[in-house]
Amino acid sequence: MGRYAAPGACPACRAGGAALTAPGPRLAPAVWLWSDPAAAAALSSRDLAVILRAYRAANGLSRAALAALLGFDKSYVVKIETGSRTPGDVAGRRHIARALGLPFHLLGVSDPDDADFAALCHFGDAVVRLAEIARQSGRAVEAVNELWPLAARLEARAAEGRLERETLLLLASARLALGVSLGTVLPEERLTGAAVWTGKALLLARHLDDTPLLAHTLRMHGNELRKAGRLPAAVARLEHAAAVSSDPAGHGSALALLARASGDAGQSDTFDTAVDGCRRALDSGAEHGMLLNPYSLREIHARGLLALGRPDDALRALHANEAGEPAAPQWQVIASVTTGEVLAAAGERDGSAEALQTAIATAEQRRLPHQLQRAIRAARRGGLETVADSGLAALRRLRGLLAPSA
Template identity: 55%
Template sequence: MGSSRCQACGVTISRYANEPVCPTCAASNNTEQVSVHVAAPIASAIWLWATPEATTAIATRDLPTILRTYRRINRLSQTAMAQVLGYDNSYVSMIETGKRAITDVASRRHIAARLGLPAHVLGVTGTDDAEYRAMLQFGDSTVRLAEVARQAGHAVEAVNELWPLVARLEARAAEGRLERDSLVLLAQARVALGVSLGTVLPEERLSSAARWTGLAVAVASRLDDQTFYAHTLRMHGNELRKAGHVGAGVARLEQSAKLSSQPAELGGTLAFLCRATGELGDAERFDAALAEYRRLLDRNAGSGLLFQPFTLREIELRGLLGTGRVSEAGRLVSISVGTPSAPQWRIIERVTSGEVLVAINERDAAADAFADAIKSAEHHRLPHQIQRTIRATTKADMQDLTHDAGAALTRTRSLLAPPPQ
């Protein structure tokens, strides 16, 4: 099936999508126009199969080993195991001890289904298994390419590619057909979807982004991968902050900082932590996070969106303003440092600089910064950045710019609204 276009905004929809409206348009509207399957909570047995012991057993592809491990993890007797499989107790005993080899495809499929395992784990191949392997292979590429698209200013397209992948993985989880590789991909896709939604949704819908990143944290906490867990905590903390739950966001970010080991990872966490503590008006915690960020950047080459001089300047401006140090922010605002790694960061910086310039009574320069932000935010379809500009220009009594921003927001919303029925 080839790609089609959204009936609301005209963007290309993933070839795997089944709805005429793209997911971003659906998520941006206050009514549920697109029905996306959200799986029921994954059964506890599925989580147990994500433990290191279970992973080791599954990797052997040895049926007796898998059965014994499954029993031990789930604390089942052989009699209870026989009931799970629908076999006699003595038959299960012979399988576990290797006295009875199960070689026929039907029996292996039956056992895999009863244990909630993909059939290929027991050496059985078929159409579903081929699709599963393809989903793992191309799903990872989808997540990585969606992140590249988001960072390049194409977050709408990122959402449209990620949402169908997440829906397929959630449906598979609801059927009890998950192993560790699937759990990892599900967590990666959930956090990427949440962050992409957090880039393009208006402020009143940002709780959706926080919910998806929170679901990623729930999986990552069980995967025994400290680096990935720190990543999900970092992204979830920032989405919580954006959704107005700043205190909860700080808690997640501080937890992420403790787990982060690589400079760029820790730098990204500290950047978000600076933002959050600045918004809380907590000067002491802001200064501590900023000082650590600056020391880290002095010792390591900057990389990525969040760990570089341009980002340092923006978060410092915002934090100084948030903690009431207007004069210090005013001295810094005229200093140009580096270039942004993504279009949205240029917009973020323009709004922040505009707010500082208003605070030090440089109104003409502030107006230029706000006008630049409005134009760029509309171009990249970032409604919550337009909303930030509306608040800032309203507070500064810049009525013409507030009107311009309101018109830009209306046009942007019209692109994200579903078509009339």
């Protein structure tokens, strides 16, 4: 499976291995290849010179460094990028695709044989599942890097009309997982890109006669719409998800996400009903997950009450009971930001500053730019300018890792 990722390690190893404790100076470029308009345009052009320039920008590489990576002389790379030389042989283009971790079709060549694509499909479900493990373990960048080559290959085959039902199911799952992972690591101004990918997954799920897939896709797409600020559409998708989710855990997760969206949308009745439904699901013994658990529900409840203009109720919800441990590392950040927001609204400046500083430090460590942006806004609303400045500095450092070089 590592042959479809860069670097060559499966997401499970990366999600739990010690090798992850010392990341390199820059992140792999897959996040930006899928979300940055300039990089996406370069890939769609299938022009080798344009792609190489975009790849260098995404990785912050000099021409000499790219030449070393490809095993070429620097002068040869210069000629390719300026268009004075174009590798016309199939073997040369395949070599470049392998060295850079790019799907072959982007460079105008086919895979060596269809067995390669068959192997990708054979392991595709495992790639998606393991990428989800990586994302839920707080390593969403690694999940994106694992998923995007799989999605690119499947998209190319779909465009050629060469996918049967089982492979279309895999494509829907890959689109969804890629969108959710992007929604974890992209800054707020790019979150629409994540919703586009989950929306593409929903287009397939609606036509594949697979109710569990449809319910799961509606949940995830609704949540990405919420994060992108499309609140009425988010509420509609999540209400649909709750209606078609047949298992208790899935139904409860849909209600949890509906509570978040309806709180943000100012829909008080829908919010209260959804929170009550989550509590009933937990009381009934429904299986706990990332969303349906006491820790997440406390954060969702407090955040929604604050959004609905009920700060005293939000503070009581925050301190109502012990909520245990978060189901995923990113929920520590989410809950810390919400705690800071609620305490600031209650006039508890010291507690708010402490919670927001904790959120900022953990969000930078976990590479969660839109949570940093939330923390900065909360600090400014609370008049905590020193905390806001700390958040801005962390955001600049994180952008330096995630964004392509100028």
